[in-house]
Amino acid sequence: MFTFYKSHNNKLYNKLVELSRNIFFYKDLSLKDNFETRIILIFLHLSIILILVKKNKKKKFPQEIFDNIFLNIEYHLRELGYGDVAVNKKMKILNKIFYDILLKIHSKKSDSFKINIKLIQKYLFDNSQNKDKIIVKIANYFETFYNFCFVLDDDIMIKGNIDFKF
Numbered sequence: 001m002f003t004f005y006k007s008h009n010n011k012l013y014n015k016l017v018e019l020s021r022n023i024f025f026y027k028d029l030s031l032k033d034n035f036e037t038r039i040i041l042i043f044l045h046l047s048i049i050l051i052l053v054k055k056n057k058k059k060k061f062p063q064e065i066f067d068n069i070f071l072n073i074e075y076h077l078r079e080l081g082y083g084d085v086a087v088n089k090k091m092k093i094l095n096k097i098f099y100d101i102l103l104k105i106h107s108k109k110s111d112s113f114k115i116n117i118k119l120i121q122k123y124l125f126d127n128s129q130n131k132d133k134i135i136v137k138i139a140n141y142f143e144t145f146y147n148f149c150f151v152l153d154d155d156i157m158i159k160g161n162i163d164f165k166f
Helices: 011-020 023-028 035-056 063-079 084-104 117-124 132-150 154-158
Strands: none
Touching: 011 035, 011 063, 023 132, 035 063, 035 084, 035 117, 035 132, 035 154, 063 084, 084 117, 117 132
């Protein structure tokens, strides 16, 4: 049934999970420590990596690694107790969220990479929460992550050898 799953392609996914579990997000910024928040953080990190790989134009991002990342997310949903119908519905929603993040993460107002603050507010905070200082810190984190990855070779990023500390 799951013969196309290749565990040796999990290095980037594991690194994305590690980055999304950074204590900075939960202790310093008081984000909710739940599945949805971690998935959004994974999507934000992955979007930056995809943007950089595309920008460098040296190498295409391997489709099998991209597929494997979403397959891992699907497995985690199943581990949380979701059934087949619920997993399919949730994955459809998560795919829409990912592509929304990927397309809107970069605020096009400047030449340098700037995170779209409205996107962070949309996915990480309720509308009732006014967390401007926290949103600025998150934006600073992801802009620093972008600058860190900007100097890395595409192969290093694709293999998940990203030693980013914040």
